[in-house]
Amino acid sequence: MKILVVEDVLSLQELLAEYFKRRGFAVDTAKNGIEGIQALQSTRYDAMILDLGLPDMDGEDVLQARAQTPHGPTPCVILSARDALQSRIACLNAGADDYMLKPFDMSELEARLRAVLRRSGNVFHQLHHGNLKFEPASRHTVVAGQVLHLSRRESMLLEEMLRVAPRIVIKDLLEERLYSYTESVTLNAIEALVSRLRRKLAAAGADIGIDTVRGVGYRIVPNRSDA
Known part of the structure; x- marks a missing residue:
């Protein structure tokens, strides 16, 4: 899962990014509306956490602009210090999926984000x-x-x-999904990661393996004696 955090307060932006990274998300960040819209235009995100009080534009403008991006409307949780009822109504009518007031509890934000992802089809049931x-x-x-x-x-x-x-799974897509755009990714980062996971699966006695489709990417396959 990959999310975008649009927040201009650097300390809060970093706190959100680190928290959700620890919870297993890949996280990109933007410090203003322009960066947020550019990120939405270039990358498909599973969800976005959006502050309304941005320095260059109102967060509602980012919310409306997301529908014009190649990947379509990204599920969105609004974070704001604005507690006026009209602000909440305007954002929800503009397509926001949830609205949380600052200050907030991080675990509640995570729960609300996961609820939004479930409603959008990104369910969190057990995979096997x-x-x-x-x-x-x-x-x-x-x-x-x-x-x-x-x-x-x-x-x-x-x-x-x-x-x-x-x-x-296309290799280039894996790089996009697993790393933020601020992280340096070496040429063989994905190959090394796949290799480590493949070895751990084999050592644990998993009856599935990872097959390399040369020049394309990787896929889960039944374990084979020649894998």
């Missing part, structure tokens, strides 16, 4: 394939009844692949 079970909300992975310990990025990769299995 063969003898592997993966719980997206907790990042809990079990193989044949035994817990499999994965790094944050490994669990993100596994989730992306399980959600579309047995279809192929």
Whole structure:
């Protein structure tokens, strides 16, 4: 899952980004409306957390502009210090999926964000394939009844692949989904990540593996003796 945080207060922006990264999301950030709209035009996000009090435009303008992006309206949770009823009504009528007042509790924001993602079709039910079970909300992975310990990025990769299995996940798409645009990604970062996850699955006795489709990407397949 990848989200966009549009917030001009740097300390809050960093707090939100770090929190949701720890919760298994890939996070991009924008400090104003222009950066937010540019990000929405270039990348598909599962959801957006949007502050209304931006320095260059009102957050409602970003909310309205998202419908004109190539990826369509991105599910959105508004964060704002504006507690006027008319502001809440205007944002919800403009297409916001939820509205939270500052100050807020981070765990409640996460719960509301996940509720928005469920309503938009990005459900958080357990994913399973063969003898592997993966719980997206907790990042809990079990193989044949035994817990499999994965790094944050490994669990993100596994989730992306399980959600579309047995279809192929394009390598370039994985880079976009697993890393923020501010992170430096080496040429072999995805290959190394896939290799680590593949080894961990095999060592745990998973009856699924990761197949490399050369020049294209990767896919989940039944485990094979020659994998």
